[in-house]
Amino acid sequence: MGDPRRMRKKYESPKKPWERTLLETELRLLGEYGLKNKRELRSLEATLRSMRKVARSIFALPEEERIKKTAELSAKLKRMGLIGEGATIDQVLELSTKNLLERRLQTVVYRRGLANSIYQARQFITHGHVMVDERVIKKPGKLLRAHEENLVKINPKSSLADPGHPLWSSR
Structure with a gap:
């Protein structure tokens, strides 16, 4: 059977966690992008740091x-949709956490108008109402590639697919 893999943190805590400016910016990002906790934010920061x-x-x-x-x-970064054609290394170094947060499935669902709020987008994803390229994805934190962004839609088997659903009649 083998040994189970060792679970490791995918993020790193800040050296000064109680710094006022850090707390304010983290809180603003958590609210703006509908993150569940700071671990989600720090995981993306670690990904950006490695890039x-x-x-x-x-x-x-x-x-x-x-x-x-x-x-x-x-x-690789062009496939992820983080940089454009002919980008330089300097543009890679200028990437911010907001660039990665904009690539999350939760944010894309909200920005495309499939949900009324960022929190509702998260709920739709976790309940299986959202599909990406004919596959139901239940992870709001999934980073979408550039070509997947246009393939986000409501699951046809979902109750939200009904045109008479209150979500669509209120618009």
């Missing part, structure tokens, strides 16, 4: 290897 770390390490490489690694990193 920046890779981008900074590219500067130390020899020229031919730098070109190859830059192309790989920019292709």
Whole structure:
């Protein structure tokens, strides 16, 4: 059977957790993007930190290897929808947590008008009312790729798919 994998934190706590400006910005992001707790925010910050770390390490490489690694990193971030065509390493280093928060399924559902609030979008996702490319996804924190953003829709088997549902009649 094998040993179960070791569970590790996917985030890192701040060095000064009670700093006023940090608390205010975190609270604002939690409310704006409908996050359940700060762990979700810190997990995205850790993801962004690792992307920046890779981008900074590219500067130390020899020229031919730098070109190859830059192309790989920019292709990955372009697939994720974080950068556009022909982006430079400097643009990768300028990415913020908000860029990643905008890629979450919960945010995309709300921005596309499938829910009245960001919290309702989270509820629709966890209850299985939302599909991405013919697959029901129940994780509001899923980072959507660029091509998946247009494939987000209401599950046809859901009660929300009925045109007479109160959600649609109120609009």
